[in-house]
Structure formats: C-alpha cells, structure tokens
Amino acid sequence: MTELELLRLIDPGENIRTEFKRLVHSPEKIAKSLTAFANTEGGTILVGVDDDKRIVGIASEKETTEIIYEAATLFCDPQVPFEVGVAEFRGRDVLIVIVEESDHKPHHHLSETRDQKTFKKQTERKVYVRSGSRNTVASKEVAKLMASERKELRFSYGENEKMLLRYLDAYQRITLHEFSHLVNISHRRASRILIALVRAGVIRIHTEGKNDYYTLAYR
DSSP states (O other): OOHHHHHHHHTTOSBTTEEEESOOOOHHHHHHHHHHHHHTTOEEEEETBOTTSOBOOOSOHHHHHHHHHHHHHHSEESOOOOEEEEEEETTEEEEEEEEOOOSSOOOEEEEEEEOTTTOOEEEEEEEEEEETTEEEEOOHHHHHHHHHTTSOOOOOOOHHHHHHHHHHHHHSOBOHHHHHHHHTOOHHHHHHHHHHHHHTTSEEEEEETTEEEEEETTO
16 A cells, blocks of 8 residues: 555545554454454554544554454454555554455454353453444344344245334334334344345334334335
C-alpha cells in the first residue's frame, strides 16, 4: 500500500469497514474487532493510527502480528483468518490487518470470567458485529440468523406467516415475543419462522438497543 492509498483509507475516519488502533497489547481485546469484522462485512484494522487519524506507527511489526495471531486463534471461535501488510509513512510503519467477511458465522469472542456465586473460572462467549464505527454485541436472534445461513433455506407459507404479514402491514413492526403471542406458538418456533422469512427477504430484522424487531422488507 502506498502512502497515498493509506491516507485515502484513513481520511474518512473509522466506519463499518475501518478501525484505527494506536497500539495492540491485548489479544483478548483485539479479538473483538476480528470477530466483529468477520461477522459483518469484513474490513481493515490499521494499527499505528490514532483515533484522531494521526499516524503514530508501531514499534515492532513482528510483535504486533504475533498478538493478532494469538487473538485470532485463542480468543475467536471458530478462528478468524486474516492477512497482514505494512505501509510506511514518513518513517513510521502502520500494520494493516485485513479481515474478510466470513462464510462460517457466527464467530464467537472468548473471554475468561468468574462465576459470581462459585468464583470458578468460566469462558464467556459473545458474538460481536460492526455497527457504524463500533463493535457491538449481537442479539441472540441475530446470532441465530448468522448460524442459519449455513443451512438450506426451508419455510412454509401458512396461517402463521399470513397473520404475521397482515400484522406488519397494519402496524409496521413486531417483536419475537409479540409474534409468539399473536399466533400462540412457542418463542422457539416463532424464532424459526422469523429467521426463515428474514433469509427469504420477506422481512427485515432491526436491533434497537438490546432488543430486536421485525418489519416488512418491501416497505
């Protein structure tokens, strides 16, 4: 990557496909970014660039790459493939970490915590996605949707689906709980129907805070 190409990548600032890191010292922390990019649209992490776009450079390409490798292999499940390169700007090296959108979603971020009651060590698994310039925890429904994309799409168009579409046509949005109550089925079955219709392009899933809701895709 040339100096001009590097500056063009930095100029728009951080976004859904670009993240700046002044330095990387914690494999567990950078693993959040690796999983988020892999679970969303892919993207580029520029190590040696400050949040205000200043190019500060890295001290050691080898050490930084080793931390990224440790993050991808030990704190991501499944492991996140990545490529690295180096761009030089006025004597300062910037490590370029490229992560492609994955065909094996969802990638979980692994972290070690302690049970609040027993104080025993346990592994916490979270699914991160990119939301604008931030890494955010995906809801259970979004994670289920990712996992379902590896399977063959099958769905029927029965009374439950018809009632859902009539409801959305009248009220614009619905939650999993509301749909479950509307057609009097379990949350698990309601979730399968909603996810199948999202995959079919009939409805869309939206995340608002910690909650999901669904709307018609063609409105």
